Amino acid sequence: MRRFIIASLVAILTSTALWAQAPRIGVFVPGARDGSPIYDNMAKGAERLVSETPGASLRVTEAGFNQAEWKEKLISFVASGKFDIVITSNPSMPELVNEASKIFPKQRFICLDGYLAGNSSVYSALYNQLEQGYVTGYLSGLVSISGMKGTNPEKKIGMIIGQNYPAMEKMIIPGFLKGLTAVDPGFQLDIRVLGNWYDAAKAAELSRSLYAQGADIILPICGSASQGAVRVAQETGKYLVFFDDDEFARAPDNILGCTVLHQEELAYRSLKAAIEERLQFGKAEIVGMKEGYIEFLNKNPSYIKNVPESIRIKVDAVIQSIKSGRLTFQVPSL
Numbered sequence: 001m002r003r004f005i006i007a008s009l010v011a012i013l014t015s016t017a018l019w020a021q022a023p024r025i026g027v028f029v030p031g032a033r034d035g036s037p038i039y040d041n042m043a044k045g046a047e048r049l050v051s052e053t054p055g056a057s058l059r060v061t062e063a064g065f066n067q068a069e070w071k072e073k074l075i076s077f078v079a080s081g082k083f084d085i086v087i088t089s090n091p092s093m094p095e096l097v098n099e100a101s102k103i104f105p106k107q108r109f110i111c112l113d114g115y116l117a118g119n120s121s122v123y124s125a126l127y128n129q130l131e132q133g134y135v136t137g138y139l140s141g142l143v144s145i146s147g148m149k150g151t152n153p154e155k156k157i158g159m160i161i162g163q164n165y166p167a168m169e170k171m172i173i174p175g176f177l178k179g180l181t182a183v184d185p186g187f188q189l190d191i192r193v194l195g196n197w198y199d200a201a202k203a204a205e206l207s208r209s210l211y212a213q214g215a216d217i218i219l220p221i222c223g224s225a226s227q228g229a230v231r232v233a234q235e236t237g238k239y240l241v242f243f244d245d246d247e248f249a250r251a252p253d254n255i256l257g258c259t260v261l262h263q264e265e266l267a268y269r270s271l272k273a274a275i276e277e278r279l280q281f282g283k284a285e286i287v288g289m290k291e292g293y294i295e296f297l298n299k300n301p302s303y304i305k306n307v308p309e310s311i312r313i314k315v316d317a318v319i320q321s322i323k324s325g326r327l328t329f330q331v332p333s334l
Contacts, residue, residue: 022055035224037245045267133175141183197223204228
């Protein structure tokens, strides 16, 4: 009996040491890395952690754009038994992760850009995209009424979205519209739905239509298809604003602002806390500007060059109001 107890303790200690020294990380991308900064940065965060962790292993799988296949592909990915932690990202993933955890109760999941509380196998963190939308919309409204070259008197701003989904309908669009109407209640938001995340030709067609009908700024949230919007903005001398990543280099004279999600950092820190046994599985958090995971890039040279100082001062004041807690946004249930 004594030998059995000693052997059991050795096995436990060995298992703990292996976890501490050689974690096996699986990255499940519900889409594709190419053209999707939110997914690419998640994978980069995992890659950075693995590069710093002796013996750690990493596998990244891309599930493609057919959402109907994500559940089956996630379960197959987890069923391999090759991962201590599976990290993923998408507002639709908490439901799928929750179902997978019932089949594989010992699997640990990190779900970013989503919210799932109370599942002891899952840690989730949802971005407060009301903040992201508000600041981006506020900038767009100020520029649109400024009279600067490329704008017009019509109070109309455009959006091109890949698809409708709860975070888009309940946070991104309302936040952006709140920012616009904070500048002037008369602003209209013209939203066009692409229907996918890759059709750059159709995104270009929608952009031409929006600009022709009075929009002088467009926010494209349509994955790799946004290249079509960039091309048209350059051809017409109109403007764009961007979400999620630093996109200024794609069109320095046409992209006025970028409000980014620090997804790489959140992925890295979450995974690091998990392998150090500091991450609270079962916990769901909401993160934003105050926590440093949403940032408006107000120091970028293109932003400073293109946007008048009077506008930049007002945008900075709104950002400080959000960080200080004077301006708050209640995140709805998704």
